[in-house]
Amino acid sequence: MDTALADRLAARHHLHSQGWIARRSEHFHHLPPPALEAWIGPEPDAPACEAPALSGAGWLLQPVGPAATAGVDARWLDALDPAQRNALFADLPGPGDGEAAPFAWAHRALCRQGLRLRIHTPPGKATADCDTVWLHLHHQPRDTVEAPLLVLALEPGVRCVLIETHDRAPSACGHALVQNLHTHIHLAEGAQLQHLRLALPQAQDRMAQHVHARLAQGARYQQALVATGAAYHLQRTVVQLQGANAQARTAALLLPAGQVLEQQVHTRLDAAHTAAHTEVLALAADHERVVANAHSRIAPGAHEAQVRQRLSGVALNGQPRMVLRPHLEILHDQVQATHGATWGRLPEDALFYALQRGLDEAQARALLTEGMARAVLERAFNDDPGAQALAQWLDSGVLAQALARQLQAEVPHAA
Amino acid sequence: MTPSTPLLQVRDLRVDVGERTVLRSVHLDVAAGSLVVLMGANGSGKSTLGMALAGHPAYRVASGQALLGGTDLLGLSAHERARQGLFVSFQAPPDVPGVKNNLFIRTALNAQRQAQGQAPQDAFDFLADARESAKRLGLPESLLGRPVNEGFSGGERKRNELLQLALLRPRLALLDEIDSGLDVDGVRAVLALVQHLRAQGTAFIVVSHYLQLIEQLQPDAVLRLDQGCIAQSGGLELAREIARSGFGPKATAPSTAPTAAAHTVEA
Numbered sequence: 001m002d003t004a005l006a007d008r009l010a011a012r013h014h015l016h017s018q019g020w021i022a023r024r025s026e027h028f029h030h031l032p033p034p035a036l037e038a039w040i041g042p043e044p045d046a047p048a049c050e051a052p053a054l055s056g057a058g059w060l061l062q063p064v065g066p067a068a069t070a071g072v073d074a075r076w077l078d079a080l081d082p083a084q085r086n087a088l089f090a091d092l093p094g095p096g097d098g099e100a101a102p103f104a105w106a107h108r109a110l111c112r113q114g115l116r117l118r119i120h121t122p123p124g125k126a127t128a129d130c131d132t133v134w135l136h137l138h139h140q141p142r143d144t145v146e147a148p149l150l151v152l153a154l155e156p157g158v159r160c161v162l163i164e165t166h167d168r169a170p171s172a173c174g175h176a177l178v179q180n181l182h183t184h185i186h187l188a189e190g191a192q193l194q195h196l197r198l199a200l201p202q203a204q205d206r207m208a209q210h211v212h213a214r215l216a217q218g219a220r221y222q223q224a225l226v227a228t229g230a231a232y233h234l235q236r237t238v239v240q241l242q243g244a245n246a247q248a249r250t251a252a253l254l255l256p257a258g259q260v261l262e263q264q265v266h267t268r269l270d271a272a273h274t275a276a277h278t279e280v281l282a283l284a285a286d287h288e289r290v291v292a293n294a295h296s297r298i299a300p301g302a303h304e305a306q307v308r309q310r311l312s313g314v315a316l317n318g319q320p321r322m323v324l325r326p327h328l329e330i331l332h333d334q335v336q337a338t339h340g341a342t343w344g345r346l347p348e349d350a351l352f353y354a355l356q357r358g359l360d361e362a363q364a365r366a367l368l369t370e371g372m373a374r375a376v377l378e379r380a381f382n383d384d385p386g387a388q389a390l391a392q393w394l395d396s397g398v399l400a401q402a403l404a405r406q407l408q409a410e411v412p413h414a415a
Numbered sequence: 416m417t418p419s420t421p422l423l424q425v426r427d428l429r430v431d432v433g434e435r436t437v438l439r440s441v442h443l444d445v446a447a448g449s450l451v452v453l454m455g456a457n458g459s460g461k462s463t464l465g466m467a468l469a470g471h472p473a474y475r476v477a478s479g480q481a482l483l484g485g486t487d488l489l490g491l492s493a494h495e496r497a498r499q500g501l502f503v504s505f506q507a508p509p510d511v512p513g514v515k516n517n518l519f520i521r522t523a524l525n526a527q528r529q530a531q532g533q534a535p536q537d538a539f540d541f542l543a544d545a546r547e548s549a550k551r552l553g554l555p556e557s558l559l560g561r562p563v564n565e566g567f568s569g570g571e572r573k574r575n576e577l578l579q580l581a582l583l584r585p586r587l588a589l590l591d592e593i594d595s596g597l598d599v600d601g602v603r604a605v606l607a608l609v610q611h612l613r614a615q616g617t618a619f620i621v622v623s624h625y626l627q628l629i630e631q632l633q634p635d636a637v638l639r640l641d642q643g644c645i646a647q648s649g650g651l652e653l654a655r656e657i658a659r660s661g662f663g664p665k666a667t668a669p670s671t672a673p674t675a676a677a678h679t680v681e682a
Contacts, residue, residue, distance in 0.1 A: 349509040356469050356505075357523035357579065358497035358530070367514055367522060371562065375513030 004085040011108035020102050027099040030291045030323045031262040034206055034232050039106040039180050041145035058142050059115040064134040070158055073118040079111045088114045092184050103208055107147040107182050114149030119158050127157035136163045144175035150183040154191035161389040167200035176204035183211045187219035194381060195223040196393050201230040203259055208234040217243030224377045224390055225252040226402045229259030236264045241274035251279045251380030253373045255402055256288035258409030264293045272303040281376040282313040284320035285410040297329040309339035370403055422447040422618050423587055428479035430467040437463040439643035450619040452629050455640035456662040461622045465589040469503040470496050498530040500586030504576040504593055511563035517545055519563045520579055548581040552604045569596030581608055589620040594628050606631050626658040
């Protein structure tokens with residue numbers, strides 16, 4: 001038996017012996033994930049599914065805008081090949097035993113391919129002479145049950161704008177997709193990543209996407225996420241601010257679109273003068289369910305660390321179930337931390353203002369909804385070139401497409 | 416509707432807000448191109464008249480009639496009233512988070528144009544008009560690209576109301592204390608815009624407490640609202656009298672009988 005297969009079987013064995021996430025788990029009880037069997041697919045040596053394969057090609061990488069002056073190394077690796085598997089998982093933390101560890105073990109058990117990206121300053125060039133690297137990474141599923149991997153490393157001082165998209169037509173074989181995606185990001189000293197993420201699964205898909213980011217001294221990570229609901233959809237981001245002065249900002253627009261959606265953002269401030277801002281806007285209607293968790297931990301010795309959490313839910317109509325859970329764990333005295341969660345309707349004064357100017361109810365609600373969504377996402381990217389990237393991205397129809405899913409899923413109500 | 420029919424006809428309008436009757440019986444005619452100044456003590460119902468005509472859901476019309484160009488305003492929803500040509504400026508214009516000012520106004524303008532069977536104005540033409548109007552009103556061009564009223568000063572909010580007025584070109588505009596928060600240049604901009612739009616047939620109801628502005632507006636009539644009814648009507652001399660003596664102690668409620676008649680204002 002080769003080491004790749006042995007690794008996969010060992011992960012399966014671990015899962016079977018340790019069990020899956022308990023339905024009463026504190027971290028997942030508002031939206032329990034489907035059972036283990038859904039995530040690991042058939043046994044590695046079982047006959048393949050007889051349905052036609054999906055037509056996707058995994059990760060598709062393309063540069064955006066002007067040619068990059070920094071170096072971009074991309075390696076597509078086969079996780080079923082022992083040597084390539086070693087290279088793919090090299091230097092990544094193990095699955096561990098945290099609350100979401102079963103997802104990581106399931107990923108090890110199933111992962112068949114991955115992409116490693118390294119962005120660096122070419123030899124003989126100064127980092128300051130390199131422009132921001134713009135990349136678009138689109139993922140198309142290759143299997144109906146899959147566990148893709150992305151590993152992204154930015155070397156010291158490098159700046160990158162990454163647009164990552166997950167949207168697809170319904171699968172050709174009629175199967176709903178089950179995806180357990182793991183992304184590992186490492187930002188070296190002074191590196192900056194502005195990460196625009198779009199996750200629009202089909203209604204019957206079950207999707208769990210995990211982003212693990214580690215930031216060295218002075219590194220900056222900004223993430224703007226637009227996600228729509230599915231039969232199950234989890235977006236989980238863990239940011240570890242390991243070096244002094246590292247900063248992270250995440251902003252998410254959550255649109256259950258007739259289904260369910262959960263986001264978990266964990267920020268760990270391990271060093272002095274680190275800052276983490278988390279903002280979420282959930283827009284839901286009727287009987288949809290959406291859960292947003294923000295958990296920040298300020299470690300002992302993280303002097304002058306700053307945390308801000310702002311979770312907002314807007315009921316567009318009906319009585320959706322929105323769970324907004326800010327959480328702070330502070331283990332050092334000299335820090336600043338604020339958190340808040342608010343729940344309400346679209347602002348009535350602004351709605352009437354728009355009606356008085358001649359917009360009908362549907363136009364006014366759509367305009368206000370898009371405006372609120374934009375405002376939240378723009379706050380994650382409060383400087384160039386991120387702000388410019390975000391504006392272009394949002395103007396490209398991405399936001400309109402996501403909001404259309406949400407608004408189309410609503411049951412029509414009398415004005 | 417004949418050429419002599421007033422643009423706005425309000426008859427025996429009664430408006431309740433919550434459990435309270437704010438307007439008891441208002442009669443008012445306003446001709447196209449004319450300007451009426453509405454004065455009254457705090458709580459007399461001036462803003463209520465605007466909000467009720469605009470169709471705000473908190474202002475419940477209990478009885479009466481309001482016709483704009485012969486169309487029954489009260490039978491229309493708020494946006495339909497706006498599309499009939501009614502513009503009501505807000506005393507405290509609200510923020511519209513994340514919606515850029517130029518997008519907001521262009522969407523409103525094109526909604527109105529479409530309702531009137533006109534082609535929508537394209538973004539470039541609109542922006543040219545908006546820049547020109549903003550310049551005339553002393554509104555920094557940068558505010559066109561910012562979210563509506565977000566972070567605007569009081570004066571900028573009022574100028575932004577004027578910008579919308581200039582671009583939407585309504586048939587009837589009710590300006591509720593448009594001068595408050597405006598500096599002298601802003602007041603001049605109000606006067607110039609009102610004069611320009613009046614010449615094109617827009618009628619105005621202006622709520623103001625300031626005699627200097629009222630005199631410069633050259634109103635066709637000045638009305639005093641008291642306890643939900645139009646208690647007095649006259650010309651500039653009434654505004655001067657109010658400025659000199661104030662609104663005085665609250666008298667017993669004025670008669671609500673139709674003998675109060677419509678306060679007709681012709682251009």
